[in-house]
Amino acid sequence: MRKKVLGAAACLALISVTPLAAQPEAKASKAKPAIDYTVMHAQVILDSLGFSPGIVDGREGQSLTAALKGFQSARGLTTSGKLDKATLSALHPYRARRPVVRVALDAAMLRGPYVNPMPDKPEDQAMLASLGYARPLEKLAEMFHTTPELLVELNPGGGSIASGAAFLFPNVVPEAREYASDLKPEWRQTLADLNVNGTQPAGERIVVDKSEKVLKVFDKDDKLVAQFSASMGSQHDPLPLGTWKINVVDTNPKFHFNPDLFWDSKPGDEKTLLPAGPNGPVGVVWLDLSKEHYGIHGTPEPQNIGRTQSHGCIRLTNWDAARLALMVKAGTEALFQE
Structure with missing residues (x-):
């Protein structure tokens, strides 16, 4: 059949x-x-x-x-x-x-x-x-x-x-590669490199569901329009349950490494600024949340999404994180639930 x-x-x-x-x-x-x-x-x-x-x-x-x-x-x-x-x-x-x-x-x-x-x-x-x-x-x-x-x-x-x-x-x-003209050229190139469709549904709110290990996107009519597998939280850094908002959508982000925020950092590690890149700790996108130090982001290890834990943040594959970045904007509501 x-x-x-x-x-x-x-x-x-x-x-x-x-x-x-x-x-x-x-x-x-x-x-x-x-x-x-x-x-x-x-x-x-x-x-x-x-x-x-x-x-x-x-x-x-x-x-x-x-x-x-x-x-x-x-x-x-x-x-x-x-x-x-x-x-x-x-x-x-x-x-x-x-x-x-x-x-x-x-x-x-x-x-x-x-x-x-x-x-x-x-x-x-x-x-x-x-x-x-x-x-x-x-x-x-x-x-x-x-x-x-x-x-x-x-x-x-x-x-x-x-x-x-x-x-x-x-x-x-993808069906279309026509990306908005107001996007940075390097971000348009990243979207093309990840085969991300230029047309995406507009998300009114997102729901991160710990039990299902997914991030769901709902439109203004509360219709489920997209869903992505996700890694979220750990015993050391549990998922911060509650309702938050997306503050900033940062594409091709640099990463401020602060060993004080990582339970598994190594002795001697110091604060430093890491360059952007798909194999950086947060991949190609960082969606900054109203919960301090937390965000939704990409990953250098897409094969581990949904199978490993995170440092409390929500990890998606780089291509899914890039798609999500086209669906949401600053102010979008993000509900984290069990």
Whole structure:
């Protein structure tokens, strides 16, 4: 039934695979199940509709379950969190978005700066011009909302990552890249680098739900219009329950590292200002909250969203944080609940 509705298997049988350069840290794990292209098809559709499954990898998991529940809730369906018959029918109108897309790389997609290796100490990181990606493969993975390992699985056999080379990627290519002219040029470039759609719903309020591990966006009619998997709080820094407001939307932010605010800081760490970059502690966006020292932000480790704890703040993947930044503004209400 799923293959008939979403058509993933039939699609892939017609697509030739071009090898991708294998990287030491990007070897596919033998312990993982094979890519389920029906699942991947659902993931890319949900991603395009604003119900982010987190990492697009063609595998079921808690982030996909949460995304399905969000989509089902918004469509008035039973919130099973599964690709049941009713959900497949609701996804059917969007089936033209195939699970994978073949893309030829260009110079802009491969442009750095790259930082490899990344220094461990904050004071050494502060000396860098940028906290950029380690290498092109990592940048391409974030661009297509996945992991380096998944890209290698989609493109087995090796090959060089170079301008003009074409590879298969999860089909998260946005419908539109027309970003508002009043946005900073470097922020428009970041949005393009993360394949963020230029058209996003306007959020009137957001809800961070600890039990569901998600951030929900509601419009002025109190309709759920977007949902993102999130990491939030820890035993040392619990999620600050209550109603707050977004003070500032800071894009491509620098980060003021203060060891006094981190329970796991190391002896000798000193206050310092870290440069901006997708691999910085807060990724590409910092949404400052009315609760002092707390914010909603991106992350250098998208694969860990929803699976690890935070220092009390709310972490999203860089691409989801960037989308959220286009939906909200200063003054937007943020409810944090159990």
